[in-house]
Structure formats: structure tokens, C-alpha cells
Amino acid sequence: MRDARERFGETAVPFMRNVYAASLRMCGKSDVAEDITQETMLRAFRTFDNFQPGTNCKAWLLTIMRSVFVNTYHRDQRRPEAELDALVPDADVFATSDEQITAFIERAPTPEVEAALAGLPDAFRSVVVLVDIEELSYEEAAQALGCPVGTIRSRLSRARHLLHEALKAHAIRAGYVVEPEGRS
């Protein structure tokens, strides 16, 4: 058991911060994120034999973390896919982008980006956290979230659109940019 503890310490524990950061961004509460992280790491340790050396340990831990998060802390907040799809139109999702808004987003203040991320529906936020922050591939994110790669692709597109709109709204509200005219 001591060997397993050492191997786990060398292989999995370095990703503890990623697990905590991802769970905090998914749940928004540090005490809950701490509980999720501890439960994730303990569950991972107990099932460490299931981890295949040479594969992405961070993705494996985030898969466990997502399971802990949904099953223990978030079971009542899952929303039907159709409801999520209705939030954003499928095509031309960035049709309202223009240079000055893009320039603002490039230097958007951290609190505004965090707020925009926190404002996303959970299913969208999870994909952004896993793909754009934790740098998982679409396939790894699909494994972690238990959904098809096509769903990851679709949710990521919609999530980025919502983030863009939230940051754009802030830029206009705060007077950083003027309301852009519609494009054809």
C-alpha cells in the first residue's frame, strides 16, 4: 500500500490544484470545492489500479471530479439538452463580433471574465473549464462529462458565444466601446 501511496503521490497529487480549480469554477464555493477535491482524490486513490500509466492523469482525475460533483453536490441542477440548445442559436454565433469588442476581450479584466464564466449554465461552464482552462482534448472532455464529442463541440461553441456576449455587454455598459451597428 505504501508503494501505491508513493505512486499516487508522484502521479496524481500534482494535479490536485487542477481538480480544486475546476471544481471551484464549477460550483463557485471554496468549501464545497475543497470537499469535492478531497473526495475526488480519495476516490482516485482507491481506484488507482484503474488508471493506465501513460494516459492523461489530469483528465482521469477530472472525470472522477465531475462524477463527484454531479452525483453528490449537483444532482438537482442538471438541465435537459434541448433547454440548453435553446439558449443560443446554432448558426452564426459570433455574428455580432467586431474589432473593438474583440480588442476589449483581449484585455478584459479578470473579474469580468470570471463573472462571465460563472454566469454560464453549468453544462456550458464545465466544457469551457475542461477544454479552455484545463486544456483537455474534446475527446477527454467528452469522457469526463459522459457525453459525445459532438456535444462538447456544440456546447463549447455556445459557451464561447455566451461569454462573448457577456463581455461585450460589460464593455458597452462600462463605456469601453460604443454599441456596434448590426452586420449583414
Place this chain on the structure above:
Amino acid sequence: MSQSGHPAGDLHDLVDGRLAGDARRRVEAHVQTCAQCQRDVEAIAAVKRAVARLPQVAMPRGFDDRLAAALDAAAGDALTVTTPGVGDTPGPPNGNRPTGAATAARPAPTRVAVARDSWTRIAAPLGAAAAIILVALLSWWNASTPLPRSAAAGAADVNAGRLGLESVESDAPTLERYFTERVSFPVRVFDLGMMGFTLAGGRVHRVGDHESALWVYRGAGGSLICQMFTGSAAELPSAPETRTANGFAFLIYHESGGTQVFWQEGDVVCVLASTLPAEQVIQLAIAKAMKP
């Protein structure tokens, strides 16, 4: 293509590097001729970058220790975060241990009576001159040696016992205070106890021509040598491998049979060097990098 004729979904694939071959050429060709899609690609990339550059989340104070205790309990043995101690860690031969411990373990050197004859009166100044030349050569070597090779040499010297440790402090905050009194830049001695490494001590050293804080971790599979110094990662030669994670760029070199991972924390450059498996060294660096 969407109903509007623009490859809306494919633009995300393009930004995420998921398109290849004909699909990539097709989308790129469209983007080159479509002002709207050009703007959208830039907007998607801007959103992606804005999220990716969010600062690291700080771990709650004491969480490392609590988790280590929980894991130890789950492991069902008495392994604690800080054991084995320095004295329990098997080390290589030739006194590859902190200076204090090595001194205590070694027998006192045999004293050899030397007659103060004319030869020794000549030898003394010759020795002094040789020492001066040696110091000058070492200074030149330090200044002209690329930083990765210098970091690798420092690690090799520690492992071979050629470079002793001035402090054998195994408590990270205490060793941090030791450096605070000796170097002019902030030093962050991180704890690797949860990863199975014990802090063995440190010393003031040099990487290239930079004064550095050097400290050592011992683990079952080998040692890790960390150094921090003021400077810029731009001073480093082109790296054969780079990784980006948590907003940091990690420059990875493989000198002298080991791995050296450099990253920048504010005005300080950090390097983790070891002959442990490269991926393990890289992941430890990624896990411990922290924005100042």
C-alpha cells in the same frame, strides 16, 4: 456550412487546431475571403485566450496537509507527509547528503604532519595562484555556460556530493527564511511532501552568472534540485520542448542525462532539475508553478 453559408461551427475547430487536411484548407480558404468569418475567428480566439489566462486558483491554507493525512489514512499505514527524514533517505555514495549530516557521519580526516621546509614555502604561493586561476576559470565557465547546462551541472554536483548544502533545514518556511537573509529576491520553497519528496536543505549557488537559491528534495526514485534566480526566461536558449499550463510557459531541456524545466514567476526564473523520468519532473513543475 450553416444555413447562412458560413462555416460557423468549423471556426471553433479551426481555432482549437482540430482541423486537418482538406477540411482545414476548405475552412481557411473561406475565412481568407470572408470578412465576417475573419472577425469571428478573431473573436473566438480572443474569448478562448481570455478564459485561458485567468489566474491560478490558490489552494486553501492547510489543504495539502489535510489531504495527505486523508490519503495516508486510506493507505492504512503510518506514512506521514514529512517522512522519511533526511537521515532515513538512502543516498548515493561519497557523502551525497547535506553537509551537516555528512560531517557528523564521517570520521575526522587523518592529520598528516608536514615539515615546514623550503618546498612548502614555495608550494604555498603556487597553490594560491592556482586557486585564483581556478576561481577565474569557474567564473568564466559560469558566465559563458548556457543556463540549462549550468542548472544540470549544479544538480549533478549536488547528487555526486561535490556541492554541499549550507543548510539542512527540512521545513520549507524555515528554509525560505534562510534564503531571505542571504539573497535579494523572493524565494518560494514549495512543499513536495505529498508527492513523496522530502526537503533536504539548500544553499546559495549560481546558475550561469546569476546568484541563485538552490534547494534539494529527496524521494524514493531520486533527487529534485530546484533553483530560483532573478532574470528572464528570454535569456534561455531555444527549448527543444515547451508546454503551457495554468498560464505559464515551461521550457524543457535535457542536458547531461537529466531534465531541466524552467518557468518565470514575476522577476524570478525557476528551474527544476532531476534525472527522474522527464514527464514526472515536468508535471511537478507544472503543479508547483505559482503566479507571484
